[in-house]
Amino acid sequence: MKVKFLGNKPETKKEKKKKSFLREWGDAILFAVIAASLIRWATFEAYTIPTPSMEKSLLVGDFLFVSKLHYGPRTPMTPLQIPLTHQVIWGTDIPAYSDAIQLKSYRLPGFSEVKRFDVVVFNHPVEDQYPADLRTNFIKRCIGLPGDSLQVKDMQVYIDGKPIDNPGKMQYKYAIVPKIQLKDKFFQDRHINLKDIYPFKGGYAVDATPELAAEIKQLPIIKDVMLLKELPGEADPRVFPQVPSKYVWNKDNYGPIYIPEEGATVAITPASLPFYEKVILDYEHNEGYTVKDGKLYKDGQEVHQYTFKQDYYFMMGDNRHNSEDSRFWGYVPKDHIVGKAVLIWMSVNPEGSGFGKIRWDRLFNIIE
Incomplete structure (x- = not known):
């Protein structure tokens, strides 16, 4: 017996079109890039040690994991950037970003503040040719905290007039x-x-x-x-604030110097302005401030005091005579802090060969 259907023909399930091989790989790569970018931004990022400024605590050829979770990840300042790049496209000198859009950075909550003796990765503050979040990554030990008065006397660091402990492997x-x-x-x-x-x-x-x-x-x-140490009274024009006529300092005899703290107010005088000029003009995102003839002006009116908008830190390398650090370029702003170095996951000796290139005793060492 034949059956006739009245009305519309019943719908049949359409067969789903299968993705092409290239489409499947493209989707997989896109997902991997997004996932890796999120992990790199919010949790941990891999770094390598290129210079000897932290020896013998960290060696040239050490590969590290740096935690963004400790101090909290920063929201991007430069959103127009090729994922998983820093300043240039891999293997070229072509910029990997556009600074057409610059955003104010915010820091998500972390589970720790920067502590004295933490080994910290941060963006090099005085590298003006790049946006702040794309400046070269430096790694040093935090020696001075916001509000501290720091001094170096005969190579020994003093905080608020008291000597502090030295790193165990200092050079x-x-x-x-x-x-x-x-x-x-x-x-x-x-x-x-x-x-x-x-x-x-x-x-x-x-x-x-x-x-x-x-x-x-x-x-x-x-x-x-x-x-080979430098003596008191020997002025090194390279050291911050680069005014050897007033501050006869060198890397072994330095300060005292006040480290700015958020909310603290300082007097602005011809003597103090060299310490805070870059903070006010560059780091604090101010408008209307200028410096002329050793005086600070805002909208043409002389300013005699200033209140800091964020915390600052003083960083030094453990290799004290072979480290470009805060003694030479000053404070590290809080918004330049990237994260805390926590683990050496690989270490390669650039002067070794074969299996001897790997420093097996350093693998998976906790950084102290």
């Missing part, structure tokens, strides 16, 4: 004067970087811990080992 510059010519193996066996050695008065200038320097001095082939 200085020493002159090694040998009785014979020393070969590369002498330095490699003692984990002294060959790239940082240079001739000095019939010997070699090297970075070393006080313990290693004392050990080398006892060797029969060594004539003398001398600590």
Whole structure:
């Protein structure tokens, strides 16, 4: 018996069109990029140590995980950026961002504030050619906190007039004067970087811990080992605030210097202005401020005091005589803080070869 359907023909389920191979891969890559970008922004990011400024605590060739969770991730200041890049497109000099849009940055809640002796990654504050969140990443140890008065006397750091503990693996510059010519193996066996050695008065200038320097001095082939420190009263025009005529400071004898704290008000005088000029003009996003003839003006009216809008920090490298740090360019603003270095997950010796390139004893070490 035939059955006739009255009215509309019943709907049939349409077969779903299968994605092409390229479309599937494209969707997978897009998802991976978005996921990696979110993880990198909000939780952990991988960094490498390119310079010896933190030796021997951190070595050239260490690969680190840096936690954004500790201090809280920052919302992007430069949203027009190619994902998973920093300043340029990989392997080129082509900018990986556009600064056509610049946003105010906010910091999401973290579970810790920056503490003294934390090893911190931050954007280099004085690198004006890039937006703040794309400036070169530096890694140093936080020595001075907001509101501190910091001074360095004979290489020892003082906070509010009291000496603080020194990092356990801190290095200085020493002159090694040998009785014979020393070969590369002498330095490699003692984990002294060959790239940082240079001739000095019939010997070699090297970075070393006080313990290693004392050990080398006892060797029969060594004539003398001398600590190369700068003396009080020797002005270094490179150190912040770069006014050697007023502040006769150097990297071993520095300060005292006040570290700005949010809400604190300071007097602005010709003597104090060099310390706060860049803070007021650049870091605090102010408008209408100018400096002329050693005086601060806002909208043409002279200003005699200033209240800070955010906290600042004083960072120093553990390799005290081979570190470009706050002694040379001043304070690190809170909105330049990237995160806390927490773990060494890989370490490669650039002077090693084969399996000897990997420093196995440093893998998965907690950073202190």
